[in-house]
Amino acid sequence: MKGKQLLVLLTALTVTASMTLAGCSSNNDKPANDRKPAQGSNNGGNKEGDKKEESGFVFGDEPFTFTYYVNYDWWTTEPWGANPNSKWVQENKKVTVEPIQSGGAAAQKLSTMIASKELPDAMMMDRGPDVERLRSAGVLVPLDDFIDKYPNLKKWAGEETLNMLRSSDGKIYQFPNWFTAAPTGNGGWFVNSKIYKELGSPKLETTDDLYSYLKQVKASYPDVVPLEVGRTAEGVEVMFPGFGEGNTTTYSHMKSYPDGDKFRTIYDNEAWKENMVYASKLFREGLITQDAMTQKEDQVKEKLATGRVAVYVGGNATNVGREGHNTWKNADPSGGYEFIWPIVKPGVDKNNVFPNGYNALGWNVNVITTNAKNPEAIFAYLDWMAGEEGQRIMFFGPQGLYWDEFDADGAPIPNDKWYSTPQEQKDKEKLEAYVWAGNATYVDTSKTKIEMMLPKEQQNWGAIAQFNVAWKTSHNNTEYNNIDPAPETEEGIINQQVTELAAEYFGKMLFAKSDDEVLSLIEQAKKETDGLGFQKVLDYRTTKWQENVAKINGK
Missing domain, CATH: 3.40.190.10 (Periplasmic binding protein-like II)
Structure with missing residues (x-):
C-alpha cells in the first residue's frame, strides 16, 4: 500500500473509533496454475465439492493455515481445534485458523495492524463504509473469479444478493455471513x-x-x-x-x-x-x-x-x-x-x-486481505462452510457426534446422543462460534425440522422461540443495506x-x-x-x- 493511501486509511479508522463487529492484490495476479489446486472431503456425509476443480484449491493436499480477525470489541474468537467441529476441520480438511483477538479495542487494533502493515489474512467486519475504506486503499482481494469457480455462495445467496454486495468498481470484496432467503431474527x-x-x-x-x-x-x-x-x-x-x-x-x-x-x-x-x-x-x-x-x-x-x-x-x-x-x-x-x-x-x-429486521445479505461480512499468501484457499474454505456439508458440521457438529445421517434435504437426523445430551452441555461445546459464513436458509430450515422431532422438554428453547415468534415478527430490511x-x-x-x-x-x-x-x-x-x-x-x-x-x- 502506498504511504499516502495508508495515512488516509489510518486517519479514517482513527476518526471512526466506533467501528464495530466484524483484495486487488499481487497475490491475486498469480497465474492459475501457481495456485493450489477445491475438493471436499468424503468425511461428513456427502460428495459436495469432491470433484476436483481445475486450478482450484484441494483440501487435504497439505496443511493450510491462515490468520483471522473479528473486528468487534466484544468478540473473542475461540481457539482452533478446541471443540469438535474445528478439530474435525483441522483433521479432515487440513485447515487451521490462527485467531487474532481485538482485546476489547477493535478499532485501535485494526488501526495498529494497518500501520504496521501486518493485516490478518482474513477478517470479519460490518458491511458498508468500513469495507469500502479498505477497498479504496487497495488492501482487499476481489472475489469475483472465486465466486464463479466455487459452487456454494452463488447457489445459496443468489445473483440478487451478490449484486447488492458489489462495490463502486463493480467487483465483490465481501463474503456474507448469515445470508438468507427467509426471515431471521433474535429480538x-x-x-x-x-x-x-x-x-x-x-x-x-x-x-x-x-x-x-x-x-x-x-x-x-x-x-x-x-x-x-x-x-x-x-x-x-x-x-x-x-x-x-x-x-x-x-x-x-x-x-x-x-x-x-x-x-x-x-x-x-x-x-x-x-x-x-x-x-x-x-x-x-x-x-x-x-x-x-x-x-x-x-x-x-x-x-x-x-x-x-x-x-x-x-x-x-x-x-x-x-x-x-x-x-x-x-x-x-x-x-x-x-x-x-x-x-x-x-x-x-x-x-x-x-421487533426484528432481516437482510438477505445477512449480518456482517468476511474480507480477504492482500496479506494472504493464498486468498483462493481462504475463499474455498468459506465457500465450503457456506454449503450443506460445511453448515452441517460447523453448526450441528461433525458426523458421528450428534447425528449420523441426513435427510433428502440435507438436514442432519439426530442420533441417540442428541436426545440424551442436555442443551446446556451442547452450549458448552460452542459449535456455532465457528460459523463465519453462515447460510441461514439452510441452518434455520434444518434446525427447525430437528427441534420439531424432539420431545418438548428436549427442544432448544431459542430455536422454538425463533420459529414460533421471532421470525414471524421480522421485517425485510434488505433495501436499507449500505x-x-x-x-x-x-x-x-x-x-x-x-x-x-x-x-x-x-x-x-x-x-x-x-x-x-x-x-x-x-x-x-x-x-x-x-x-x-x-x-x-x-x-x-x-x-x-x-x-x-x-x-x-x-x-
Whole structure:
C-alpha cells in the first residue's frame, strides 16, 4: 500500500473509533496454475465439492493455515481445534485458523495492524463504509473469479444478493455471513413463566396490560426486576415497533425512517416519541431495572440465570433467554422463561409489528486481505462452510457426534446422543462460534425440522422461540443495506455526531421527571440534530435507498 493511501486509511479508522463487529492484490495476479489446486472431503456425509476443480484449491493436499480477525470489541474468537467441529476441520480438511483477538479495542487494533502493515489474512467486519475504506486503499482481494469457480455462495445467496454486495468498481470484496432467503431474527419479549403463573397468568398483550403486570410484580416480588431491558437499555428500541404498525428497530438504529419516498429524522416519528414517553414512565416508577444504562452483559445474564427477571425485552432475546432458561431450570425445575408475541399499544395490529429486521445479505461480512499468501484457499474454505456439508458440521457438529445421517434435504437426523445430551452441555461445546459464513436458509430450515422431532422438554428453547415468534415478527430490511455515508465524508462526520447526540439524549429522556420533559427533550434533540446538518445525511440515505430499490427490482 502506498504511504499516502495508508495515512488516509489510518486517519479514517482513527476518526471512526466506533467501528464495530466484524483484495486487488499481487497475490491475486498469480497465474492459475501457481495456485493450489477445491475438493471436499468424503468425511461428513456427502460428495459436495469432491470433484476436483481445475486450478482450484484441494483440501487435504497439505496443511493450510491462515490468520483471522473479528473486528468487534466484544468478540473473542475461540481457539482452533478446541471443540469438535474445528478439530474435525483441522483433521479432515487440513485447515487451521490462527485467531487474532481485538482485546476489547477493535478499532485501535485494526488501526495498529494497518500501520504496521501486518493485516490478518482474513477478517470479519460490518458491511458498508468500513469495507469500502479498505477497498479504496487497495488492501482487499476481489472475489469475483472465486465466486464463479466455487459452487456454494452463488447457489445459496443468489445473483440478487451478490449484486447488492458489489462495490463502486463493480467487483465483490465481501463474503456474507448469515445470508438468507427467509426471515431471521433474535429480538423480542419473554416472561418468567414461574412468576407469571403465580400471578394468575393475566392477559399480557398491550402496553396497558404490561404496565399493570409490572406493577403487580413490583408489589409482590421486591427482589425481582419487573422489566429487564439489557445493557445500555437496548431493549427500549425493541419496544418501539409496538407503538406503530410497520415500524422496525432499524429505524431507531439509523435515527431516521422512510416516509413516502424519502427519509426523515426519527424525532418526527410519532410511534418513537410515544415509546420514549412510555419507557421513561416505566423507568421513573421503578418498573425498569434502574442500572440499565450502566450494567454489563454478565450482570443481565446472572439475573436471568437466577430467575430475578419478570419480563425481558431485547434484540438478542432468543439467545440470552435460552441461556437463562437452561441454567435456571437446571437449578430449579419449576423455573423457566416463555417467549411471547411482541407487546403493542392498544389498537395496533400485532401482526404488523416488527421487533426484528432481516437482510438477505445477512449480518456482517468476511474480507480477504492482500496479506494472504493464498486468498483462493481462504475463499474455498468459506465457500465450503457456506454449503450443506460445511453448515452441517460447523453448526450441528461433525458426523458421528450428534447425528449420523441426513435427510433428502440435507438436514442432519439426530442420533441417540442428541436426545440424551442436555442443551446446556451442547452450549458448552460452542459449535456455532465457528460459523463465519453462515447460510441461514439452510441452518434455520434444518434446525427447525430437528427441534420439531424432539420431545418438548428436549427442544432448544431459542430455536422454538425463533420459529414460533421471532421470525414471524421480522421485517425485510434488505433495501436499507449500505445506505450510510462513509465516516470520513462530510455526511459521515455529521452522522457520527448525530449518533453521539442521540445516545446522550436517550439517557436524558429515560431519566426524565415527566412526560412533558421527555417531549421537550425530543424537540431539543431534533433542533440540535437539524443544526448539525442531519438533512444532508437524510438526503444521502434517500438517494442510496432508491438505488437499492432499483437494484432489487432489477432496474
